[in-house]
Amino acid sequence: METPVIYYDRAEYIETDTGNKVSRKSVICGSQNIILGGKTIIQTGCVIRGDLRRTGGGHTVVVAIGRYCLLAHGSIIRPPYKTYKGIFSYYPMKIGDHVTIGEGSIVQAATIGSYVTIGKNCVIGRFAIIKDCCCIADNTIIPPNTVVPSFSIYDGSPGAYRDELPECTQELYELKTKDYYAKFTPRD
Amino acid sequence: MQPATPFVYYHCACPDFFQTSGRSVDASGSRDAANDSSSASDRQPYVPFGTSIATDTDFSLFPLSRLYFCEDCHQIRCPSCVQDEVISYYCPNCLFEVPTASVKSEKNRCARNCFQCPICQNTLSVVANPDIPPKEPGSPEDETKPSVNPYHLFCGVCRWDSQEVGITFEKPTSLAMQLQKSEDASPDIKEFDHLKEHFEKFLRYNTPQSLPTSFLSLSSSGSFSKMGYNTSMQNRKGNVARMDDVGEYKASEHIPHGDMDVMDNLINIQEDTTVSNLEQRFNQVYDQPYDTNQLKPQRIHLRIKRSKRCRTCRHILIKPEQKAQATRFKIKLVAMNYIPNITMQMLPRKTLPLRQNVPTQLILKFTNPLYEEISVTLATPQQHQTKGDQVDAPEDLRKPWGRVTLLSPHFTVGAYNETIEYDDELLYGKPSALSTPAAATWENGVYEKRNNYTSILIEVVPDYEGDFKFPLLVNYSYKSDEDQLDTGGYEDEDGDDDDDEGGQKRSQTLERQPEERTKTYSFWCVVGLGEVVQ
Ligand SMILES: [Zn+2]
Ligand SMILES: [Zn+2]
Ligand SMILES: [Zn+2]
Ligand SMILES: [Zn+2]
Numbered sequence: 001m002e003t004p005v006i007y008y009d010r011a012e013y014i015e016t017d018t019g020n021k022v023s024r025k026s027v028i029c030g031s032q033n034i035i036l037g038g039k040t041i042i043q044t045g046c047v048i049r050g051d052l053r054r055t056g057g058g059h060t061v062v063v064a065i066g067r068y069c070l071l072a073h074g075s076i077i078r079p080p081y082k083t084y085k086g087i088f089s090y091y092p093m094k095i096g097d098h099v100t101i102g103e104g105s106i107v108q109a110a111t112i113g114s115y116v117t118i119g120k121n122c123v124i125g126r127f128a129i130i131k132d133c134c135c136i137a138d139n140t141i142i143p144p145n146t147v148v149p150s151f152s153i154y155d156g157s158p159g160a161y162r163d164e165l166p167e168c169t170q171e172l173y174e175l176k177t178k179d180y181y182a183k184f185t186p187r188d
Numbered sequence: 189m190q191p192a193t194p195f196v197y198y199h200c201a202c203p204d205f206f207q208t209s210g211r212s213v214d215a216s217g218s219r220d221a222a223n224d225s226s227s228a229s230d231r232q233p234y235v236p237f238g239t240s241i242a243t244d245t246d247f248s249l250f251p252l253s254r255l256y257f258c259e260d261c262h263q264i265r266c267p268s269c270v271q272d273e274v275i276s277y278y279c280p281n282c283l284f285e286v287p288t289a290s291v292k293s294e295k296n297r298c299a300r301n302c303f304q305c306p307i308c309q310n311t312l313s314v315v316a317n318p319d320i321p322p323k324e325p326g327s328p329e330d331e332t333k334p335s336v337n338p339y340h341l342f343c344g345v346c347r348w349d350s351q352e353v354g355i356t357f358e359k360p361t362s363l364a365m366q367l368q369k370s371e372d373a374s375p376d377i378k379e380f381d382h383l384k385e386h387f388e389k390f391l392r393y394n395t396p397q398s399l400p401t402s403f404l405s406l407s408s409s410g411s412f413s414k415m416g417y418n419t420s421m422q423n424r425k426g427n428v429a430r431m432d433d434v435g436e437y438k439a440s441e442h443i444p445h446g447d448m449d450v451m452d453n454l455i456n457i458q459e460d461t462t463v464s465n466l467e468q469r470f471n472q473v474y475d476q477p478y479d480t481n482q483l484k485p486q487r488i489h490l491r492i493k494r495s496k497r498c499r500t501c502r503h504i505l506i507k508p509e510q511k512a513q514a515t516r517f518k519i520k521l522v523a524m525n526y527i528p529n530i531t532m533q534m535l536p537r538k539t540l541p542l543r544q545n546v547p548t549q550l551i552l553k554f555t556n557p558l559y560e561e562i563s564v565t566l567a568t569p570q571q572h573q574t575k576g577d578q579v580d581a582p583e584d585l586r587k588p589w590g591r592v593t594l595l596s597p598h599f600t601v602g603a604y605n606e607t608i609e610y611d612d613e614l615l616y617g618k619p620s621a622l623s624t625p626a627a628a629t630w631e632n633g634v635y636e637k638r639n640n641y642t643s644i645l646i647e648v649v650p651d652y653e654g655d656f657k658f659p660l661l662v663n664y665s666y667k668s669d670e671d672q673l674d675t676g677g678y679e680d681e682d683g684d685d686d687d688d689e690g691g692q693k694r695s696q697t698l699e700r701q702p703e704e705r706t707k708t709y710s711f712w713c714v715v716g717l718g719e720v721v722q
Contacts, residue, residue, distance in 0.1 A: 001193060001194045001531065001532050001533070001534075002531045002532065002533040002551075002553060004533075115515075125344075131283075131513065131515075132515045133515050143310050143311075143345045144344050145311070145313060145344065146310075146311060147280070147281050147282070147283065147311075149278075149280040149283060149491065149512075150513070150515045151515070152280075158308055158309070158310040158345045160309055160310075161280065166253045166254050166522070167506055167508075167517060167520055167522055168253050168520070168522040168524050168525075169253075170515065171522075171524065171525075172253055172524075
């Protein structure tokens with residue numbers, strides 16, 4: 001089924017020079033530490049904690065998100081933390097291109113590759129590594145430090161390997177995110 | 189498995205099945221059927237999979253993304269029409285690529301530090317016990333009390349701890365090596381080694397000098413298969429006699445039957461939390477303990493990368509890069525780059541589900557992945573057969589699905605080119621473009637025609653409640669331009685670029701034809717529109 005055109009309230013979204021569309025009803029903390037690659041959509045109720053960063057030092061990138069990503073309603077991006085040699089610290093998070101994060105999902109991964117789809121209501125644990133071309137099914141809990149290899153479908157709690165994605169996953173997810181961006185239009 | 193939501197499944201003409209069973213339905217076959225139906229309009233196109241279309245059980249129907257396209261056979265190939273070959277082995281957790289030579293001796297599992305939790309199958313992490321200081325290198329070894337190892341495995345999900353089952357480690361690396369001894373002592377491993385030893389002499393005599401490296405085999409199953417049906421062995425009759433000389437085998441391991449004890453334990457337990465579940469038991473195959481205290485952490489299974497060949501012509505359709513972390517392909521002939529992609533769309537202000545006996549118009553969108561314009565002809569068999577072969581028709585053909593009217597059975601779809609993307613972004617940016625196309629154009633049954641896609645209208649009238657789906661025969665043809673050599677050269681360059689990027693070729697016309705030719709292909713698909721309500 002083709003996605004229908006998705007209309008949004010023009011007043012609610014800020015569109016940047018590079019085509020990012022960010023809802024004013026989202027919570028973006030520490031925006032100077034956040035990079036959006038362009039044509040990325042951040043919807044109503046999202047939270048990005050760019051303020052949670054390693055103490056000391058000057059300007060750092062805490063959350064880097066690539067192009068054509070979608071942070072659906074109410075999803076939360078929080079950099080991972082750990083206590084190493086007695087010192088509590090946050091670590092940066094990197095998200096690739098063409099990544100979809102479903103409604104209400106909480107992400108504390110270390111890295112998420114490109115062409116990744118995360119379903120609704122998922123929890124991606126601290127320092128999880130999700131490689132390119134992966135699918136995390138709805139309601140999946142990925143435990144901390146988990147590595148999800150490419151072309152995997154993970155689901156369950158704790159999330160486990162269920163199936164393999166087809167070879168054309170990259171094209172599929174690229175089409176999907178571009179299609180969504182093209183159809184995410186203001187209503188006037 | 190079958191989605192309740194609308195879908196388009198494509199039919200693979202699976203030569204191994206449909207041809208051997210006397211039902212010739214390859215592309216030429218179905219094309220003939222289509223020609224027949226056009227020349228003699230009273231004949232129905234032949235539906236290879238019958239018209240009851242059990243999409244949930246039919247092995248030949250797949251979403252487009254799961255299909256391949258063989259450039260030599262010019263055919264769709266499904267996962268059962270390709271042959272898999274192992275390219276490389278790797279651990280899905282540490283992503284270490286395991287050399288093929290050591291895969292067997294490491295028993296297809298990670299031989300480094302990757303273990304799965306025996307309780308919840310999560311990946312375990314190695315942690316240091318804070319109460320036990322790590323051994324200092326200079327400390328005297330002759331302490332009277334037995335030294336306690338400072339490291340153990342820990343599950344971050346269910347908090348299982350390997351100290352519970354007495355597994356600890358001296359150092360936090362090479363964990364598998366440290367457990368090697370206890371693993372080698374397990375009865376199944378010992379018995380297997382014993383078996384191997386028993387057959388070794390015989391096998392060594394008969395083993396061919398080199399087994400193909402991609403052979404999917406245990407250490408000696410290749411040789412075992414030789415015992416069964418190697419023709420060269422039948423020629424050398426002397427060896428057949430030798431098969432009897434293998435001698436009687438006696439098991440080396442004797443495990444007492446503990447069935448009564450197990451039963452007693454199960455009768456006496458108060459809580460079910462100490463009884464292992466099936467998944468836990470199957471992860472410890474050799475003894476499958478009922479008691480969770482006897483479950484041991486297992487090394488993580490390796491995964492493989494596979495190349496895929498067309499089983500008909502042996503050409504390679506999929507060849508991934510060998511490296512475990514690479515997601516690129518040297519060869520990738522996937523169907524979505526060769527055949528029209530069909531998706532469904534609702535008309536504005538119309539929604540599913542369909543209603544019984546209510547005509548509903550829908551949009552079928554055809555997207556062309558080729559660099560040439562294609563012309564498409566559609567056909568769908570009608571359920572109301574007024575004359576002819578109703579008696580001969582197989583039972584499933586008499587089962588109706590409703591009426592389907594293709595308002596535009598012939599149409600063209602524009603060629604793909606790289607600049608389309610930008611147009612699309614401009615298109616949706618303008619509010620005017622979002623207004624529905626003029627009603628006048630609908631009369632041809634074409635809803636929208638842009639870039640490399642054409643959306644056509646169909647009308648369906650479901651006769652019964654339940655899932656509504658219908659078969660669709662898609663014929664498509666394209667021809668090369670007069671100035672094909674120029675565009676051919678241009679596409680060649682693009683093809684090279686694509687190769688660098690992932691080896692995907694979108695165009696079939698890279699091979700230059702001396703004269704202009706029309707190429708015609710056809711395939712069947714099944715369009716499902718979900719539940720019908722009253
Ligand atoms: Zn097949
Ligand atoms: Zn490993
Ligand atoms: Zn566990
Ligand atoms: Zn072939």
